[in-house]
Amino acid sequence: MGIAIAERAVEPEVTAEVSWELLLRAWQELDIPGGWRAEIRGEDIVVVPPPSNAHGLVASKVHWTLKKIAPEGVEAIQNVGVRIPALSKLYIPDLVFIAESDVSLDQPGLASANLLLVVEITSRGDAEDDRGDKRMAYAKGEVPLYLLIDAWDRSGPTVTLFSEPRNGDYDGAQRVPFGKPIAIPEPFGAELETADFPVHPGVPKHT
Incomplete structure (x- = not known):
């Protein structure tokens, strides 16, 4: 699973093995600055600025x-x-x-x-x-x-x-x-x- 900033996704550490449930759990546990948004796009979590x-x-x-x-x-x-x-x-x-x-x-x-x-x-x-x-x-x-x-x-x-x-x-x-x-x-x-x-x-x- 990769985390990207401002639309630039990084290569995921795990690809096919990453399940939807694991991505959701990771998304829920993210601690990001106020006003920023995190989206799940395929196997990446992308963080977008305000x-x-x-x-x-x-x-x-x-x-x-x-x-x-x-x-x-x-x-x-x-x-x-x-x-x-x-x-x-x-x-x-x-x-x-x-x-x-x-x-x-x-x-x-x-x-x-x-x-x-x-x-x-x-x-x-x-x-x-x-x-x-x-x-x-x-x-x-x-x-x-x-x-x-x-x-x-x-x-x-x-x-x-x-x-x-x-x-x-x-x-x-x-x-x-x-x-x-x-x-x-x-x-x-x-x-x-x-x-x-x-x-x-x-x-x-x-x-």
């Missing part, structure tokens, strides 16, 4: 906007583990929505299949993971809706809602630039405004 202020601001805006319109009994939780055992992965997305009745208090992290919506906000160093590996992992884990807020999109900041998971990816995708609303289907049934999402200096804006 996000930027702009990143946190977007997470807060999405949290409170969608929480207001979520059905009673649906909770918004930031920075909680999401288990995808079929892929030996445990991610810590920026935000998830889940029925409170589906939150287990005696298991590490949340079961991906119980989630209603996962939100990831890209950082400069992990944008490709959010766009690719995590998208496919959430689809494999039967997460019905994956909201990707990509402030580092090369064509300009965008928001994409992936839906209809099937065969390890999403069949549906709705994409808008920052500044345009995006429709979030049931159980939310409303539009998410993106006009006040901050744009990082140097990132091209849509015209």
Whole structure:
């Protein structure tokens, strides 16, 4: 099992012999600095530094906007583990929505299949993971809706809602630039405004 800092994984000391249960146990026993996050990615535990202020601001805006319109009994939780055992992965997305009745208090992290919506906000160093590996992992884990807020999109900041998971990816995708609303289907049934999402200096804006 290897531990990597800021997306740079090291070679694991043990490969095939490392079980999912052992990785989970090691993850639970990690003592990492406040604000940092540790994720299980295959046979590695990757430690990621705290996000930027702009990143946190977007997470807060999405949290409170969608929480207001979520059905009673649906909770918004930031920075909680999401288990995808079929892929030996445990991610810590920026935000998830889940029925409170589906939150287990005696298991590490949340079961991906119980989630209603996962939100990831890209950082400069992990944008490709959010766009690719995590998208496919959430689809494999039967997460019905994956909201990707990509402030580092090369064509300009965008928001994409992936839906209809099937065969390890999403069949549906709705994409808008920052500044345009995006429709979030049931159980939310409303539009998410993106006009006040901050744009990082140097990132091209849509015209």
